[in-house]
Amino acid sequence: MEPSSDTPRQAPASPAVPATPGPPRAVAPAAISIECIVVKADRIVCTLACNPRLSHTTPALAARLTAQFPDLPRHTCKSAEGTTFAAVMGHTSLPHLFEHLVIDLQVQAGSDEARTFIGTSEWIDAAIGKARVEVSFTDDLSALRAFRDATQILNDILL
Numbered sequence: 454m455e456p457s458s459d460t461p462r463q464a465p466a467s468p469a470v471p472a473t474p475g476p477p478r479a480v481a482p483a484a485i486s487i488e489c490i491v492v493k494a495d496r497i498v499c500t501l502a503c504n505p506r507l508s509h510t511t512p513a514l515a516a517r518l519t520a521q522f523p524d525l526p527r528h529t530c531k532s533a534e535g536t537t538f539a540a541v542m543g544h545t546s547l548p549h550l551f552e553h554l555v556i557d558l559q560v561q562a563g564s565d566e567a568r569t570f571i572g573t574s575e576w577i578d579a580a581i582g583k584a585r586v587e588v589s590f591t592d593d594l595s596a597l598r599a600f601r602d603a604t605q606i607l608n609d610i611l612l
C-alpha cells in the first residue's frame with residue numbers, strides 16, 4: 454500500500470543525510486587539479502587548484518614538455534622577456550604553462566592549424582595555489598578534453 458495523506462503523522466522525520474560530518478576526505482595527491490570549469494560563449498573559464506610547492510615551472514619541466522609538445526615554446530606570449538613562450542617557459546607559473554598546454558592540445562585536435570587561441574592565467578590566491586585560467590575555443594567538447602588532458606599530463610610529469 455502506498456502511503457497517503459491518511460497515514461499517521463510521524464514525529465519530524467530524521468534527516469536523510471546525517472548531520473555529523475563523515476571522516477575527513479582523503480585529498481588526492483595532485484600537482485594540479487580542476488576545481489571548477491565554466492563554458493562561456495567565447496571562452497572557457499577554469500579554476501585550478503595547484504600544489505603550492507609545485508606552483509612554478511623549472512627548466513627541466515620545460516624541457517620535458519617541449520620534447521612532448523615541440524610547438525609550445527613557439528607560442529606567442531608577450532612578456533617583459535620576449536614575444537614567445539620560450540622566453541618564460543622554464544620559470545613561469547604552473548597555471549601559465551597549463552594555459553599554453555590547453556591551447557596546444559586544442560590546436561592539435563583541430564583541423565585548422567592556423568587557428569589561434571587566446572588565453573590568460575592569473576593567481577586568485579598564490580599562497581594556496583588557486584588560479585584562474587581562461588582560454589578561447591572553437592569546439593567545446595574538444596576544449597574540455599584539452600583541459601582534462603593538460604591536467605593529466607602535468608600530474609604525470611610532476612608526480
Ligand SMILES: [Zn+2]
Pocket residue numbers: 529530531538549553
Ligand atoms: Zn603566455
